[in-house]
Amino acid sequence: MRAVISTAALALGLSACAAVPADGPATAAIESAAPTAMSEEDAVIADLVSRMSLERKIAQLIQPQINSFTPEDMERYRFGSYLNGGNGGPYGDEFAPASEWLRYADEMYDASVRPLPNGEPVIPTMWGTDAVHGHTNVVGATIFPHNIGLGATGDADLVRRIGHATAIEIEVTGIDWNFSPTVAVAQDDRWGRTYESYSEDPDIVARMGAALVEGLQGNPQADDFLGTGRVIATAKHFFGDGGTEQGVDQGDVNGDIDELLAVHGRPYPAAIDAGVESVMASFNSINGRKMHGNEMLLTDVLRGQMGFDGLVVGDWNGHGQVQGCTVTDCPQSLLAGLDIYMVPDDWRGLMENLIAQVNDGTIPMARVDEAVTRVLRVKYRAGILGADAARPSERGVGGQFALLGSPQHRALAREAVAASQVILTNDGILPLAPGMDVLVAGSAADDIGQASGGWTLEWQGGLEGEMGRSAGIADAIFPGATSIWDGLEMAVTTGGGTATLSEDGSFTTRPDVAVVVFGERPYAEFAGDRPDMAFRDEEGLNLLRGFREQGIPTVAVFLSGRPMWMNREMNAANAFVASWLPGSEGAGVADILTGAVQATGRLSFSWPNDCIGRPLNQAEGALFAVGYGLSTRETGNRGELGESCSLLEERDGADLFTSGRLATGVNAYAAGGALTIADDVLIQMRGSSSPAGVTMRGIDRNAQEDAREIAMQPGARFGIRQDGTGSGGYRIAYRVEERPAGPVTLIVGDGDTATRLDVTMQFQNAAGKGWREMVISEECAPGLGQRIEFATGSQLTFAISSITREELPEGTACSF
The missing domain is CATH 3.40.50.1700 (Glycoside hydrolase family 3 C-terminal domain)
Known part of the structure; x- marks a missing residue:
């Protein structure tokens, strides 16, 4: 149930010491209302905002991923929220048991509520996750059909029940916020996110999306709204993500704005009527303008016309795609109506710049207060904020692990599968x-x-x-x-x-x-x-x-x-x-x-x-x-x-690794010492092989985790091998982070016929010079074969964004 807390109780419960009068500014929204007209919710939040420092306010607007910060960072900076990316898990283990997810949630919560000096209120953090077809980041959770299958059921009540089951499993692990449902109206099935859409028909999407919102959060008129077994929902991605030209993800959507809203905007009023507390901005552009910087749509349409009063969260570094912005420098998004920046790794630089931009007047304090108010309002409604707030393991069904993948939830999923x-x-x-x-x-x-x-x-x-x-x-x-x-x-x-x-x-x-x-x-x-x-x-x-x-x-x-x-x-x-x-x-x-x-x-x-x-x-x-x-x-x-x-008809060439994905029949491996290829396969070029001394993680080049950073210890080897009979030369897009101190060898081919190339000088010259391309042809590696491998005699860190094979013109020289 939504917590009802008096201002006095909240002040006592969330301050490091007794509440003191504040000199800080109130939010613009609160300034415009007479004090006697304030609701209990508004009064509580206005009091908190008035006593927060600028640094703590900006921290509420920053959302890093769990792989890029520590509990110590949480205690120091007090992030308003954080997320686990699609490949992130607690303590670096994406396959961690549910108990570890809950332990991590408690640890971060505890760090966020340690006392602050001078009566400044402490604001509990909240954890967001992509549970898009069940709580499927966690081993043992129920895996429901994707939205395209649920759309085929035509059964909104079934979707509502699935939302509730998903919310229960999310709360078991201590997580507060789900980045779901996707209410895209996919118009071109070439789009890679088509399965996240319920239908090409906007009315079907509106009906199903609203049902999932109600399942996750509860009915806003019911006593259990955002109570036990419920989590915060997110309608995404506002808007037009399913209408990009030629179905290209993160692409452009063109046309008359009213006609576009009639199709792609149709599900949002239904989600808002269902009480959705969060909306996520889209990566795509509308008529050439990126949504993360589009004030007319994020503010005038979403809030003014549609009446949304929750928070708007960005997508993975989406603000960095706004014209004139970088990942660490983008006041345009906050000014356009974004309330939370999803900045997985570069949070420190963004925080510093936002603070400086408020101090120099680029960003009005009233806009900061407005965004902070929206974040706190959602926390208040969800019971995260208040004198009665508790650690994740002590609220709702936290820690009741028998509910994760329970027989009842699996029976519901089986029902959904049959109906789809x-x-x-x-x-x-x-x-x-x-x-x-x-x-x-x-x-x-x-x-x-x-x-x-x-x-x-x-x-x-x-x-x-x-x-x-x-x-x-x-x-x-x-x-x-x-x-x-x-x-x-x-x-x-x-x-x-x-x-x-x-x-x-x-x-x-x-x-x-x-x-x-x-x-x-x-x-x-x-x-x-x-x-x-x-x-x-x-x-x-x-x-x-x-x-x-x-x-x-x-x-x-x-x-x-x-x-x-x-x-x-x-x-x-x-x-x-x-x-x-x-x-x-x-x-x-x-x-x-x-x-x-x-x-x-x-x-x-x-x-x-x-x-x-x-x-x-x-x-x-x-x-x-x-x-x-x-x-x-x-x-x-x-x-x-x-x-x-x-x-x-067959095309020339083949992509072995592109868009963050290894092709079918291509395997990545790490080796070192007595290890063989079969001993340490690195699925999708991710993970760590401690015995081999190789660690790989996803990084962003042009899109989310579309490249890999590879860290190798002395004596380590990393390579990829193709099944079958691939042919042609290799073209590799790569970047060397630091100048290697020892030898680097590139091995091309198989067994006794493999060619060993000393590329130490080439890697030393490439260090710090950004993305480059190497071409490996018959000229330097006769026979080529089905394997390429890098070996190092010293510590080496480099990145790869693509590996392709193609038939090269005769005589093509190798190059780096």
Whole structure:
């Protein structure tokens, strides 16, 4: 329940000593109101703001990530909030148990409320996280379907219940604030965040987004609003993120502002009516102007026209993209209406500059007070601020770890999975008859990581498959979860049939039917941007065609974060199911395939009829329109579909590492001493190998964590290896941080045929000179091979933002 606290009690509870009269300024909002008209909420907050120093006020507007500061920094600076990034965890461990998340929350809270001198009030901090489909940064949490699947359910009450379950699991670990829901109205499925959108229809998005807000926070008219089992919600990203040109993440949205608001602004009034306390500004531009600096939209529209009275938080260094700004110097964002800067790593420089800009008059004190008031108001409403406020472990359901991934929450997720499945074609093979011999094929069938998609334990997701699905790995990182194969095995055997898992489709006993599970590899944000809708991974297609040639009926189960051109696969399958990204409860898929649950899922996005990729929006050219979907025993297809797609032709070159993501079949490793390549694989070029002396972390070059910093100790080796038969030279974008004191060797190729290049001088010359490019060709590394490796004889720190292979003109020289 929202705390109700008197001004006197609050002063006694939050001051280092008895409250004293203040000489500091009040907020502009409070100055404009007569004292007798103040609500209890306003009076409490005005008193606090009046007694805060400028340094403490600015700290309320700064949000660093947990990897870049310490509890000592929290005690010194008193940040108003902090976050864990998609790859961040407590004490540097992104796979830490829930108890460590809660311990960290307590530690930061304690540091934020230690007494301050001169009667200055202490303001508890709050922790924000991206729990976008369940509390999925934490091992053991329930993983719900992504928004695109929830949109297909058409069930706002189901989404509301999911929001409440997610809020409970978040509060268990001591976190206060969820950066969710995404209420983007995706208009171009090439966009890498399409799966974060409920629908291309703004009315569906508005209804579902408001429901999730209510689930997370509670109904604003109810007694439990922001009480036990509830957390602060965030509607994001304001606004237009789903309407960028050609679906490019963080791109430009162009058009008449009223027409844009009618589509992309539509969900925000619904979220505001539902009581949302936070709105996140978008990375994108509107008609060429970045949202983080757009006063007309952040202030005049969001607050003036829509009536939002909560806080506006920035996205990851988004203020640094405003014209004339850097990450550490951007008064424009605060003046435009931003209340909290999300500045993951460079918080110190930004704080210093903001303080200086207030002192020199660049930023009016009234604007600072207004932003601080908004932050404190949200804390007050959430019960974080007040005499009755408590440590995270002592409030609500904090520390009740049995609620994390509880049977009730998993049952809810299974219900959501079943409701989200959309049967697109069916010749009568579905539902699978009891007693059938079912073969389950495809590498995704037993891969919970692939079924869960991005924002699952790691920002880009995909952990289980990348870890090779070795014995016990699923139990370690997805305890209690059920893969699609697990669900099918249970359902089929319960029905008197037999089920066999065969990733490659081979068998000794001919099955009655084959279920082929395949789809997109996980991704998040810009890493998922695509130039078209062609699906180039032919594993599923080859399996379906192989079974058809043998006369074995097939059911295609397609895992994806968006509709894609599937004509070939639909032609080859007897039934085709759009499964989206169902998450941790694969039994929900089996419920639909076996007919245990009636299929009610309906498309919330148009399905393309060609592979080109362009906004369809229910226009002519869609193979299936919004609202389409077959019921359990309903048959239907579109006849033989055209399979021509010129975009499937092979392109020259290949990206091995780009946009912060290793390509499929490419592995990064660390080695040193007796270690071998297989001993220390570094998933997605992140993490630490202490025995090898190699540490990698994500850094920003052009976008969030699109590059890697690699720190190597003397004797360490780091490399990448391709599976298969890649060809061509290597082109690597790199930056050397400090001049290496010892030898640096680049090893190209495999085994005895590998070429060893002394690049010490080149690395020494490159130190401190920013981003550069090295080209490794046949001229200096004959044969090239499938591996490149860096070895150092001294401490070495350098960064890589991309690695590509391409056919270079004959005679191309190597260069650094």
